[in-house]
Amino acid sequence: MGVKISLQPKQREAIKSCDKYENVFFGGAKGGGKSHVVRAKELIRRLKYQGTHGVIIRKTYDELRVNHIQKFFTEYPETRAWYNKSEKTIHYPNGSTTAFKYLRRTEDVYNFQGLEFDDISLDEATQHEGIVVKTLASSLRTTNPNIKPNFFLTGNPGGIGHSFMKRLFIDRNFNQDETPENYHFIPAKVFDNEAIIKNDQAYLKRLEALPERLRRAYLDGDWNIFAGLAFEELDSIHIVKPFRLPDNTRFIAGYDYGYAHPFAWVLFAITPDKKVYVVDYLSMNKKRPDEQGKMIVEKIEEWELDHLYIYSGTDIWANKEGRSTIWEQLSKSVGKKASFIKAYTGRIDGVAEIRKVIAWRNTKTGEPQLRFFENTLDVYDQVRGMQIDEKKLEDVIKVNADDDGDGGDDKYDAFRYGVMARLYPNNKKPDTVKNNSGAELMRFVELHRNIAR
Numbered sequence: 001m002g003v004k005i006s007l008q009p010k011q012r013e014a015i016k017s018c019d020k021y022e023n024v025f026f027g028g029a030k031g032g033g034k035s036h037v038v039r040a041k042e043l044i045r046r047l048k049y050q051g052t053h054g055v056i057i058r059k060t061y062d063e064l065r066v067n068h069i070q071k072f073f074t075e076y077p078e079t080r081a082w083y084n085k086s087e088k089t090i091h092y093p094n095g096s097t098t099a100f101k102y103l104r105r106t107e108d109v110y111n112f113q114g115l116e117f118d119d120i121s122l123d124e125a126t127q128h129e130g131i132v133v134k135t136l137a138s139s140l141r142t143t144n145p146n147i148k149p150n151f152f153l154t155g156n157p158g159g160i161g162h163s164f165m166k167r168l169f170i171d172r173n174f175n176q177d178e179t180p181e182n183y184h185f186i187p188a189k190v191f192d193n194e195a196i197i198k199n200d201q202a203y204l205k206r207l208e209a210l211p212e213r214l215r216r217a218y219l220d221g222d223w224n225i226f227a228g229l230a231f232e233e234l235d236s237i238h239i240v241k242p243f244r245l246p247d248n249t250r251f252i253a254g255y256d257y258g259y260a261h262p263f264a265w266v267l268f269a270i271t272p273d274k275k276v277y278v279v280d281y282l283s284m285n286k287k288r289p290d291e292q293g294k295m296i297v298e299k300i301e302e303w304e305l306d307h308l309y310i311y312s313g314t315d316i317w318a319n320k321e322g323r324s325t326i327w328e329q330l331s332k333s334v335g336k337k338a339s340f341i342k343a344y345t346g347r348i349d350g351v352a353e354i355r356k357v358i359a360w361r362n363t364k365t366g367e368p369q370l371r372f373f374e375n376t377l378d379v380y381d382q383v384r385g386m387q388i389d390e391k392k393l394e395d396v397i398k399v400n401a402d403d404d405g406d407g408g409d410d411k412y413d414a415f416r417y418g419v420m421a422r423l424y425p426n427n428k429k430p431d432t433v434k435n436n437s438g439a440e441l442m443r444f445v446e447l448h449r450n451i452a453r
Contacts, residue, residue: 003076005044010192011037015044018119018150021184022140025125025169027154028221030207031190034154035067036075038121041152042098043076045119049147050094054119057136059127061102067123069100103128107377109135118142119150126155129384130164131236157217160385163232170223189221230351230396233358233368234384242279242373248272251305253296254343254418255312256410257326261285261401263292264414265310266379267299270422276357276370278418279303281379283411285401289326293333300337307336311343311421313413343417344424348394350416354383357419370419382411 007015014026014037027034042054058064069088073080082090090098099117103109109132120140125133133153140149155165167173169185190196196203207219216222249271256264267280280303282295300308316326327340334340344350357370372380386396386409401408 003043003047003078005040005076007037007040008033008192008194010186010188011040014152014186014188015041017184017186018045018152019148022149022182023137023151023153023168023184025153025155025165025183025185026188027156028185028187028223029189030156030218031193031196031203032188033193033195034188035071035123038123038152038154039068039072039075042119042121043072043079045147045150046090046092046096046098047094049118049144050096052118052142052144052147053097053099053116054121055099055101055115055117056121056123057101057103058123059102060104063124064100064102103132105378106132106381107374112136112139115139116141117149118144118147119152121152121154123154124156124159125153126157126159126161126165128159128161129381130161131239133161133164134236157221157223160229160381162223163229164235166223187221190219229384230386230388231354231358231383233355233361234380237360238358238368238371239374239377239380240277240371242375245269245277245279246271251303251308252418252421253308253310253338254414254416254421255296255310255340256413256417257289257292257313257316258285258401258410259287261408262410263287264410265292265296265299266376266411266414266418267303267308268418268421274369276419276422278370278372278376278379278415280373281376281411281414283378289329290333293330297334297337300334305337308338309421309425310338310340311417311425312340313345313417314342316340317342341421341425342427344420344427345417346420347396347416348392350420351394351396353419353423354416379411379415382409383415386412 011033014024017024018041026032026037038056042056046052046054056064056068058067072090073083079090082092084091088100092098106129112135117139120136122128122133122136137151140151142149153165155161168178168183172180172183174180174183190204190207208215210218249269252268252270254266254268258264262283262285265282266278269277269279271277280299282292282299284295287295296310312327316330319325330340358368360366360368386399389395389397396409396412399409401410
């Protein structure tokens with residue numbers, strides 16, 4: 001099986017490091033040859049260690065097909081004869097295999113539980129949440145004494161996984177369950193890629209012409225540029241398996257209306273000890289208000305709630321050209337099961353309060369006040385991905401869903417309304433009062449009364 005493999009110095013270094021380190025991160029800038037080294041590393045190790053199994057993962061199937069499956073056969077045509085299209089797996093003559101899989105949403109990572117691989121390659125790891133990396137690592141194991149299992153990751157600064165990857169591989173700031181000796185970073189830049197330097201000067205010039213912030217990230221591999229995530233403290237500590245909630249738990253919900261873009265409904269449980277859990281959600285586009293109301297009622301009944309207060313953006317009360325408002329249609333649909341209340345919609349206050357309830361580092365307890373049930377990972381992902389608005393640094397960037405209803409910030413808005421409803425259940429923030437006055441004392445009492453409800 002004399003397969004010819006062409007590698008550059010940094011790529012050879014990366015592949016050799018896989019025999020020494022359990023977790024290897026290759027990249028840091030664009031154009032460093034990340035995808036090529038993923039394929040080469042996978043082929044070399046499958047041929048070197050017979051009877052072993054690896055997997056290459058990208059975020060979408062199209063990315064997987066274009067960036068890896070097709071290029072694998074172009075670079076190494078011998079492997080085409082060993083490929084099973086229905087399984088999306090290469091079966092080598094020595095008993096080894098390479099599987100190709102995609103992982104579009106964070107919750108899809110749980111489809112990997114129960115699978116076992118000697119090698120896992122996650123290309124563009126910064127496109128994924130930290131919990132994806134942690135969960136995939138549980139599938140890394142071997143019974144072959146001749147191979148050291150390896151988790152190979154690539155990526156650039158930026159993306160939803162920026163902070164997680166930076167903490168581990170750049171800052172080397174480890175938690176108690178993480179062993180520093182298991183993590184190795186190999187920086188690679190476009191200048192390390194001789195193929196681009198010799199044959200694609202136009203690509204290099206495009207990187208050089210980027211705005212300074214992007215140029216420093218994508219050309220220089222500067223990990224300190226992308227500090228744009230609004231809620232960086234969100235991590236796997238905020239995700240819990242659903243459990244039976246205690247008696248006297250109080251429920252409220254946040255709601256953001258949409259038709260062409262998705263509507264979002266997020267259910268919160270506030271336990272007697274003032275812990276907050278995001279326990280359920282709905283999100284779908286192209287549903288009429290009456291259909292949305294019916295879906296909400298089904299959830300209310302599923303949770304066996306007598307009545308639910310739902311805090312909504314004020315747009316549902318707008319009366320357009322004499323037609324019935326969205327609120328009237330929703331109210332008719334939910335009947336006595338729920339009441340819609342105008343949410344406190346201050347965006348900057350919302351960002352500040354979210355940061356407060358998710359805080360856990362350097363706190364007295366080391367525990368966040370708010371957590372997400374595993375079945376609400378879509379809400380978690382959207383909140384985690386919100387970016388700071390550079391024009392208004394205390395706010396987040398407004399994001400619209402695409403034509404298919406994907407993306408956007410609807411779940412985030414519904415989440416924000418629910419978080420703020422704990423403090424301002426009547427929609428209004430108290431007027432400014434003087435420090436050390438009686439009015440300030442009364443506000444303090446009322447605020448804690450609202451939290452305790």
